[in-house]
Amino acid sequence: MTWFRVLDLFRRRRLEADLDSQLAHHVDGLEAEARAQGLSPDEARAAARRAMGGLTQTREAYRDHLTIPLIDTLWQDVRYALRCMRHNLTFTVVVVLTLAVGIGANTAVFSVINSVLLKPLPYPRSEELIALRHVTPGAGGSGSSGALNLSPSMFLTYSEQNRTFQSLGVWTTTIGSIGPTQPETARWALVSDGVLQALAVPPAAGRWLSAADQLGATRPPPSIFKAVTNVMLGYGLWQRRFGGDPSVVGRTIIFDAARPQLVVGVMPRNFRIGDTEVDVIGPAGFDRDRLTLGGSSAATFNYQAVGRLKPGVTIEQAAADIERLIPIWMQSWSDGPGTTPRMYETWKIAPALRPLKDDVVGTVSDMLWVVMATIGLVMLIACANVANLLLVRAEVRQRELSVRAALGAGRGRIVRSLLVESVLLGVIGGAIGTGLADGGLRVLVTLGPTNLPRLNEISLDARTFAFTATLSVLSSVLFGLIPALKYTGPRISAALASLGRTTSVSRDRLRTRSVLIVVQVAIALVLLVSAGLMIRTFDAIRTVQPGFTDPEHVLVMRMFFASGAVADPQRLTRVQNDMQDKLSAIPGVTSAAFGSAMPMEGFGSNLGVMNSGVVRADDRPDQTSDTLRMFKYASPGFFKTAGTRVIAGREITWTEVYGLRPVVVISEGLARELWGTPSAAIGKHLRQGSGTTGHEVIGVVQDVRENGLNQPAPATVYWPTMSGYLGLGTLARPNTIRGLTFVVRSTRAGTEGFLSQLRQAVWSVDASQPVSPRTMREVYDRSLARTSFTLVMLAIAASMALLLGVVGIYGVIAYAVSQRRRELGIRAALGAQRRELTGMFVRHSLRLSGIGVVIGVVAAAGLTRLMSTLLYGITPLDPVTYVAVPLVLMMATVMASYVPARRAAAVDPVEALRVE
């Protein structure tokens, strides 16, 4: 039945006109009858009218059926609210802007959380995807992530004998150069069979790499690769270098001089393996015959694993499956004749599986939730401010509301109409806020931490809009309800009778506003404390000794020497040496050198050589520790160039490198652990395992924060860049690092002229190497990016909170002053000093703030515990912060209340007493 009434809403005017004509017809008819019965025209008319009854009532009763009361009154309220808002334009603008900023900030942060944390990964049925690695509780561990990835032999065992995965594969990335003309640094992914199948993203052109592509002609040792023939291209590279030409599929490209690649397919836009966007995907091509437990001769546990579970299988079942396979793996392979898997047994390798999404998103969820919480708190403060503003306004509208109540509007009706106004303000604020959020997100994506995962997926989507709408409505109800309930209570009649005279009513309102202020101050304190803690954290991190000096003047360039270009390791070392010399010869260069990687560069795995391993001190055979140490490779002059202090002994020399002498340099921490003091370590020997050659320790260098400033420095062993003893290297055919970073120290770093001289120097030796230098400062800043981002966000939120709090206090004190004008006039007339009157109000505001501070401190003490993972060097209850912040807040309170308090003192007694 209601449907028809809805329709009638639209035909209303026509129906009302119909009624009028029908009524006219009816009255005329009655009049005609009366006249026919002999009455005079006037009497007839009167009789007709009497018979009809009240026309107004009829019309009203008729109209009642043409409306749905609820919609009708709501529409009335909306129109009225809009009119009010137009009349008080300043007020409306202030409120709407406050809300827009609050809602916009919340929307932006929520959209980031939605895209990064909540949305599933962009793979089909991504909830089935698992990242697989191990933990090694028995090995201690200074590997690059504290967890153990897979070795190729592990992959083969797992993929062939598991019962719980539909596909499983391993992959690793490396930086290579692609050329030969216009050399460019490219990120390669080397995948085993199963990776592309597990991720299940169809190619944009061509096909995936297949199992057959993993096989191929054997390459001469010491390379671990089989012939890399079939590859896929990433979308970005395809567009950049080949203009998106589909005919590139099936074409043979030469990326690496001696080994042509055949392109079999292209992956679509935004395809990533985990969180890494890759330019080229090639087969890992493991050679079954040459694999060992610890990797095929030179590479250790370097490969990340991803798998797709069979439908209906849980992670726990898969973990149990892998656990079953670990001993099988240890039996199926060996590290060489005469070795046992005992070392691996000591490590107590256990599977650590987690959903791929957790892997990609990693530790960023803590930071994001903290940022969301702080922005949410700012929103609360904004709502409190708006509530305060509305309270003042409702005060002004007191008379109007009382009249409405007197005319018969129920309390519910008045409350509803006030709420409609609030919701309207909220919705308009929300709409503007969404626009602000969109702009803010663009800024965030450009300036934000570039190592924020899934940055490219951040956008405003349906869920975000739903969030914004909900937030607008909820916060409107929140800040609208307070004044609505306050101003429609039963005391309205009293207010109507004696406006301005009753102080009991206004005291009650002052109390409400004061409560709001206390809440605002408390929240502001929590935010300021959090920001303060982040500032202290940042400070603490920056004082950490990174292990290198003067990063603005140190340039790093990543290079890769493919075995196709220079196969012979001795010759390769000469080439590298040559390049080092040419770089050192550039005017303004203090020194140049190279090594496997500079600290914090993020190149965890280095193909062809081991990145971590176990060493034993020769003179302490009883101290058989199976802890993994970090392995790095350093040329002569590396430490001098990087600025890493040599504490004892010296650096390696080129004579020793070419002579393949078994020498090493170790880090301070390792020296102390094995031999007590750095100087005691010089001259001692260590070796990788029994049966390997003992290496003499010739130098000890300071600890370097390889994994980031807030991670402890790992125990490190620095091997020579060419060695006859590592992995597959023999004295006849030593192993040389191929992926390396050149380091150049110069005061001219960063200038354009310097860059062209760098290029000249590099290309005079090897024209296929890319020259894209970064300063260590950039690397350093990048490693701090996450912390500094959190700091910036918190600082912004805290400043907004402080500003809003100051505005709020100002408002409340000004209000209190205006309420007590008569009293102030009397006091002034009775001889009160200006200072006293000012002091009254400043003390009042300090009281309010004080309560807010106490509540805030208690709340902060509880809440900051939640951000302890983001802190470094300080506890969540850092005393300096907890003392400084309240002081700052109290000072701000005094400043905020001083101006209106002074006005109190300036009240002219005559004026005040005259106003009734």
Add this chain to the structure above:
Amino acid sequence: MSKEVLQGTLDLMVLRTLAAMGPQHGLGLAKRILQVSEGLLDLNQGTLYPALLRLEQRRWIKSRWGISDNNRKAKFYELTVRGRRQIREETESWELTVALMAKFLSKSVGGR
């Protein structure tokens, strides 16, 4: 009479009148209803029109513009099929109510 009771009875009166007379305009309906009630009903004739609107919203009657006998434009109302069904139902319900109340209003139960 209370507002709801009056509404309900007026609705039924209008429906039955339309059933007996066929399509009618407001004036004619009012005349007829007063006639039938033999002076017992004190009706404000204007109240017919909201009632007619209500009946039309419930799809028990429908309306169209036509010419009345004195050559003026008037809106004529007539019963629909649903309206006829409604008459039957409501008549039954009234008769039940009357029968029930009669038992209580008979002199042998309470009262005088």
